[in-house]
Amino acid sequence: MKISEAARHTGLSISTIRYYEQTGLCPTISRGTDGQRQFNAVDLDWLSLLSSLRETGMPTAAMQYFARLYRSGNATVPERKAILTAHQARLKERQIQLDRCRDLLTQKLSKYDEIIGDQT
Amino acid sequence: MKISEAARHTGLSISTIRYYEQTGLCPTISRGTDGQRQFNAVDLDWLSLLSSLRETGMPTAAMQYFARLYRSGNATVPERKAILTAHQARLKERQIQLDRCRDLLTQKLSKYDEIIGDQT
């Protein structure tokens, strides 16, 4: 699978994928004889994970560290697990933020309704 | 209430509050005879809203526009309402992202548990 397909598949842009590989956020992608990147299922899995993690606010430095651990083999699994678990905890916090914001908005919106006399 | 207290109260930094006022993200804060900003309840309310909106990903340009509408009076309430409603919709999308990410993480974590043989 070539980079354009990988991009479509993961929701990342082509540039972003190259950038991620270049900065060590994912394992090196293997190349064909023509020098082009060839993405396999594992690569896509990685990129999808990265996409999800970025989308939900994990900084790239953390993902870099994670990738470095991965390269060091199975001995690092517990630490990797800890990283993901920590991120899960942050997700929970984010959800609380979102909920708070939603409440606030609901409140504001109902005030607006009072003002415009419910003519919506 | 002075700026340092406003900062503590809203979770924004002092610099950020000044920046928000300067760039028209909130109505102008009134000043005392000594030239210092004096924050009242309405100001705090605004800043808290801004804080929530920023935290949940609304760009400052949108908040600027919102503030401009506010300054134009009650005729703009419907449009302001629309902006907040649109943001609420984005919050919903975000929550879906978070959920997706959480599922993915749960899945990854259980794979890790297989590898390390559930010795946690």
Next chain:
DNA sequence: CGCTTGACCTCGACCAGCTTCAGCCCGTTA
């Protein structure tokens, strides 16, 4: 009176995270 504190201002630096650019290579289709 002078010191400290905390506010004020402007303006430029900084940061993450991409994106774009320039110049080149390769394979395919007309």
Next chain:
DNA sequence: TAACGGGCTGAAGCTGGTCGAGGTCAAGCG
């Protein structure tokens, strides 16, 4: 065989948002 689409690279550029430095001023206090 020429043109085109898409890939490659390295480096530079951009954007949104925040912080910091440098310098001033007013209030409070011993």
